[in-house]
Amino acid sequence: MSGDxxxxxxxxxxxxxxxxxxxxxxxxxxxAKELIRNNGGEILGIIIGEGADQAEEQMNQLPLxxxxxxxxxxxxxxxxxxxxMLDCIQQSSPGIVLIGGTKEGRSLAPRLxxxxxxxxxxxxxxxxxxxxxxxxxxxxxxxxxxxAQIITPDTRPQMATLRYNQFPPLKPSVxxxxxxxxxxxxxxxxxxxxxxxLEIIDTARFTASxxxxxxxxxxxxxxxxxxxxxxxxxxxxxxxxxGELASTRRLVEQGWISFHRQIGLSGHSVRPKLLLxxxxxxxxxxxxxxxGAETIIAINSDExxxxxxxxDHAYCGDLYEIVPALISTLKxxxx
Amino acid sequence: MIKTAVCIxxxxxxxxxxxxxNTGLLIRKGLEMVLNPNDLSAxxxxxxxxxxxxxxxxxxxxxxxxxxxxIRQAYAMGADEGFLLTGKEFAGADVLATSYTLSQxxxxxxxxxxxxxxxxxxxxxxxxxxxxxxxxxxxxxxNWVSGIKKLSQKTIQLCQEMEGExxxxxxxxxxxxxxxxxxxxxxxTNLKMKIAAKRKPVKTFRLQDLKDQKEIHYGLKGSATxxxxxxxxxxxxxxxxxxxxxxxAIEELALLLKPYAAGRKAxxxxxx
Ligand SMILES: Cc1cc2nc3c(=O)[nH]c(=O)nc-3n(C[C@H](O)[C@H](O)[C@H](O)COP(=O)(O)OP(=O)(O)OC[C@H]3O[C@@H](n4cnc5c(N)ncnc54)[C@H](O)[C@@H]3O)c2cc1C
Ligand SMILES: Nc1ncnc2c1ncn2[C@@H]1O[C@H](COP(=O)(O)O)[C@@H](O)[C@H]1O
Numbered sequence: 001m002s003g004d005x006x007x008x009x010x011x012x013x014x015x016x017x018x019x020x021x022x023x024x025x026x027x028x029x030x031x032a033k034e035l036i037r038n039n040g041g042e043i044l045g046i047i048i049g050e051g052a053d054q055a056e057e058q059m060n061q062l063p064l065x066x067x068x069x070x071x072x073x074x075x076x077x078x079x080x081x082x083x084x085m086l087d088c089i090q091q092s093s094p095g096i097v098l099i100g101g102t103k104e105g106r107s108l109a110p111r112l113x114x115x116x117x118x119x120x121x122x123x124x125x126x127x128x129x130x131x132x133x134x135x136x137x138x139x140x141x142x143x144x145x146x147x148a149q150i151i152t153p154d155t156r157p158q159m160a161t162l163r164y165n166q167f168p169p170l171k172p173s174v175x176x177x178x179x180x181x182x183x184x185x186x187x188x189x190x191x192x193x194x195x196x197x198l199e200i201i202d203t204a205r206f207t208a209s210x211x212x213x214x215x216x217x218x219x220x221x222x223x224x225x226x227x228x229x230x231x232x233x234x235x236x237x238x239x240x241x242x243g244e245l246a247s248t249r250r251l252v253e254q255g256w257i258s259f260h261r262q263i264g265l266s267g268h269s270v271r272p273k274l275l276l277x278x279x280x281x282x283x284x285x286x287x288x289x290x291x292g293a294e295t296i297i298a299i300n301s302d303e304x305x306x307x308x309x310x311x312d313h314a315y316c317g318d319l320y321e322i323v324p325a326l327i328s329t330l331k332x333x334x335x
Numbered sequence: 336m337i338k339t340a341v342c343i344x345x346x347x348x349x350x351x352x353x354x355x356x357n358t359g360l361l362i363r364k365g366l367e368m369v370l371n372p373n374d375l376s377a378x379x380x381x382x383x384x385x386x387x388x389x390x391x392x393x394x395x396x397x398x399x400x401x402x403x404x405x406i407r408q409a410y411a412m413g414a415d416e417g418f419l420l421t422g423k424e425f426a427g428a429d430v431l432a433t434s435y436t437l438s439q440x441x442x443x444x445x446x447x448x449x450x451x452x453x454x455x456x457x458x459x460x461x462x463x464x465x466x467x468x469x470x471x472x473x474x475x476x477x478n479w480v481s482g483i484k485k486l487s488q489k490t491i492q493l494c495q496e497m498e499g500e501x502x503x504x505x506x507x508x509x510x511x512x513x514x515x516x517x518x519x520x521x522x523x524t525n526l527k528m529k530i531a532a533k534r535k536p537v538k539t540f541r542l543q544d545l546k547d548q549k550e551i552h553y554g555l556k557g558s559a560t561x562x563x564x565x566x567x568x569x570x571x572x573x574x575x576x577x578x579x580x581x582x583x584a585i586e587e588l589a590l591l592l593k594p595y596a597a598g599r600k601a602x603x604x605x606x607x
Binding site: 076078113120140144150155197200203204205240243308311315316317321333334 | 429430431434457458461462463464466467468469470471474475477478479492496497498499500501503504505506507510517558559560561562563564565566568575576577578579581584585586587588589591592593595596597598599
């Protein structure tokens with residue numbers, strides 16, 4: 001299967017939960033828009049879920065040419081969503097399919113790629129396109145010290161999942177909407193409504209894992225913190241500046257902090273406005289999770305710590321001197 | 336009686352491969368190989384199911400000849416039969432080809448009720464093989480399984496950890512699941528079990544033992560993706576000189592963080 005060779009078309013999968021778009025969709029849009037910037041092309045979208053058409057207003061504010069809407073059950077089921085996604089791809093023949101590197105995306109994408117017998121590159125951190133529409137996919141390899149550059153030479157579509165929180169979100173814009181051809185919405189209903197062999201009999205909210213990926217202020221503790229008790233002062237500082245505690249893998253391995261708070265290659269990618277790292281060396285695996293951070297402040301006693309090369313504000317000193325003094329200064333300022 | 340197949344992979348013990356900046360060649364520091372830790376949890380899940388409901392636990396691995404070691408380790412833990420898919424035709428496989436090879440091996444042996452994979456491998460770490468394998472086998476799959484709630488001879492109820500939400504999923508067999516590492520703590524093995532495992536044969540599957548013997552469906556040839564090149568990750572975003580004077584650092588930090596602390600105060604007042 002291949003699209004119109006002269007025109008690159010990119011299909012973006014918009015995750016849709018409880019009638020809301022997942023933020024990863026707008027991050028995929030940033031990547032997609034960049035891919036068509038030089039040689040042109042079009043971006044298509046797909047939404048599957050309950051009340052899918054309610055996303056139309058938001059879709060109108062994005063640089064999309066067509067959006068496929070599939071009214072479906074509320075919850076994600078890998079087999080059902082694959083079938084609907086396949087229908088969309090057969091209808092639209094995109095050259096590239098972009099899916100979020102979220103739990104849902106990483107469950108859906110491999111199933112879909114096997115059904116299409118095409119290539120899939122997981123967790124990409126960088127993408128670009130060559131003349132002729134060949135997608136160059138870059139992702140961390142071998143524990144993150146190395147990057148691999150991967151292509152899908154012969155099969156189409158070219159599929160990639162993008163690391164969540166790696167790309168900034170594309171801001172929906174009302175003014176831009178006026179300048180473009182309106183988005184055309186295609187409500188698809190399959191002649192035989194596909195079903196799933198999975199039944200979701202209950203759902204419950206839990207808060208732990210959503211915390212750090214969506215926070216504006218994060219304070220990350222590393223191995224420079226010597227004991228679990230000493231984390232208390234880091235938590236106090238985090239609370240003082242309205243932030244959430246995060247950490248390196250070392251502290252998770254120590255059992256001091258839950259995995260849900262781990263930043264990095266094997267943990268979460270984060271995009272806070274402010275990231276304050278304390279006693280974090282800045283291993284490549286940790287750095288892989290913080291590319292989206294706006295401002296980074298680092299405190300470390302080793303002047304050669306690699307974290308300093310990523311930091312906007314770098315302080316070489318003993319955290320056991322700096323943190324308590326900082327807490328009391330901030331408290332005084334605030335009274 | 337529940338027939339389970341577990342997919343296990345041999346991975347480097349330390350996955351921090353480095354590239355020699357002068358030669359551009361890969362230095363694999365961790366030549367020591369181990370069973371992928373996430374797959375230990377998958378195997379433990381299968382063994383517990385067998386203990387409680389009867390049946391069998393077979394293990395499958397695709398890899399070079401020395402991947403036999405991880406099958407022996409699975410034997411020591413209590414696996415029934417182990418199958419190693421090996422041969423030069425299988426080398427260089429991406430997700431598509433790996434999952435296809437595993438599907439061919441698994442369906443050549445039995446109609447399993449459950450296929451269990453680990454959450455991901457520490458070397459590939461893509462968590463993609465499970466979903467693709469389920470598609471090739473034509474069975475449904477559930478990723479991110481953090482618990483088994485109920486199990487009977489016909490159906491299973493699972494906890495699936497999605498983002499911020501925990502689903503309870505019910506399904507009939509055959510089914511593929513990929514389990515979280517925390518689902519169960521893998522059992523320890525002792526010397527006696529290890530010795531017994533050494534004597535137990537590992538069945539080797541080569542291309543000619545599979546139903547589909549077309550070489551182009553396997554290994555590098557069967558892969559849809561190509562690695563063009565590998566290069567070192569670079570991380571520099573700035574060249575700020577660190578400030579060394581502690582008193583000055585505290586002062587500057589307090590100034591930098593003040594707006595955040597004040598913002599938090601204001602927010603609190605609104606909340607109250
Ligand atoms: C496949 C793979 C995946 C990985 N995934 C991740 C991941 O997702 N996330 C992650 O974080 N790691 C990950 N790692 C581990 C990573 O390689 C590092 O080991 C880890 O990030 C180091 O954590 P750290 O900075 O807390 O500890 P260290 O590297 O030990 O650094 C501690 C730092 O604290 C400083 N320090 C010590 N005392 C003080 C003091 N009194 N005051 C101020 N500073 C002090 C030291 O100078 C040092 O720089 C992974 C590794 C592998 C192989
Ligand atoms: N070569 C292999 N042999 C057997 N099982 C594998 C192999 N590669 C991956 N798997 C299984 O698929 C899971 C996910 O792997 P990955 O997609 O590489 O992260 C692993 O935890 C294993 O259960």
